[in-house]
Amino acid sequence: MARKLFIAGNWKMNKTASEAAADVKRLVELLSGVGDKARVAVCPPFTALDRISSVARSAGMELGAQNLSDKASGAYTGEVSAQMLLDLGVTQVIVGHSERRQFYGENDSIVSKKAIFALASGLCPIVCVGETLEEREAGSTEKVLRTQISGSLDGISAEDMLRTTIAYEPVWAIGTGKTATPQQAQDAHAFIRSLLSAKYGETCAQKVIIQYGGSVKASNSKELMAMPDIDGALVGGASLDPAGFADLVKNAL
Ligand code: PGA
Numbered sequence: 001m002a003r004k005l006f007i008a009g010n011w012k013m014n015k016t017a018s019e020a021a022a023d024v025k026r027l028v029e030l031l032s033g034v035g036d037k038a039r040v041a042v043c044p045p046f047t048a049l050d051r052i053s054s055v056a057r058s059a060g061m062e063l064g065a066q067n068l069s070d071k072a073s074g075a076y077t078g079e080v081s082a083q084m085l086l087d088l089g090v091t092q093v094i095v096g097h098s099e100r101r102q103f104y105g106e107n108d109s110i111v112s113k114k115a116i117f118a119l120a121s122g123l124c125p126i127v128c129v130g131e132t133l134e135e136r137e138a139g140s141t142e143k144v145l146r147t148q149i150s151g152s153l154d155g156i157s158a159e160d161m162l163r164t165t166i167a168y169e170p171v172w173a174i175g176t177g178k179t180a181t182p183q184q185a186q187d188a189h190a191f192i193r194s195l196l197s198a199k200y201g202e203t204c205a206q207k208v209i210i211q212y213g214g215s216v217k218a219s220n221s222k223e224l225m226a227m228p229d230i231d232g233a234l235v236g237g238a239s240l241d242p243a244g245f246a247d248l249v250k251n252a253l
Helices: 017-030 046-058 082-087 098-103 108-121 133-137 141-152 182-200 202-207 221-225 242-252
Strands: 005-010 038-043 062-065 092-095 124-129 165-168 210-213 232-235
Touching: 005 062, 005 092, 005 210, 005 242, 017 046, 017 242, 038 092, 038 242, 046 062, 082 108, 092 108, 108 124, 108 141, 124 141, 133 141, 141 182, 165 182, 182 202, 182 210, 182 221, 221 232, 221 242, 232 242
Parallel strands: 005 038, 005 232, 038 062, 062 092, 092 124, 124 165, 165 210, 210 232
Antiparallel strands: none
8 A cells, every 4th residue: 555755854942933944945945846756744843833834835845843732722831732833834743752752751641642632633643652772672672662552542543543643763763873774664663553453453554654763864765765664754853954854855755
């Protein structure tokens, strides 16, 4: 079953709104024409969403946020709601990134609440999972993925799963320059798809986009994306430079 390649740039806490606006303009020029072969999303900080929204969306690029609140509105200082994101043209939202799990105490139960809230509001979540180096070396990668997939997707229906993307991001490969080999990544993706199949049925599992994330760059995107269960990428560092990110996308096609 053909799953359309989906590559998202996660800019993390980088770029002012002005820098983001200039970079998106450049990216749109560099990526013109790839829209029928791949979906591309940019996920800037909240503060840049408004500034880049119309340029990105009019070029067919999807706009993503890096987090959202699991509450609708009210006295939650510092939080950003789904409705606020929708109002800016956001369609995708990253939830459960390992940096949120590691530095802000997000666990599977918070991740599933956020994903469910996103879906109920009309946003599409990109749910991140992945093992640490310690866990991989202890041979518990599959156990960790089983727990994270079951906990982070708890309460999500099969129908909503079709609007949900999974990002497999081994923590040891994020921002370290250490990429999982295509085979290591493929094995984890195939395992995640088997978990989805057990939970949602094979037809649904075959339709879910599973992105790989962790030191993806222009020089390795082709071999990673060539693997049968790798349907795209969630890219951090290498998405910051428009020319490098455009090359990464084009090499993956
Ligand atoms: P990286 O980050 O590409 O810089 O390794 C990936 C991510 O954290 O999404």
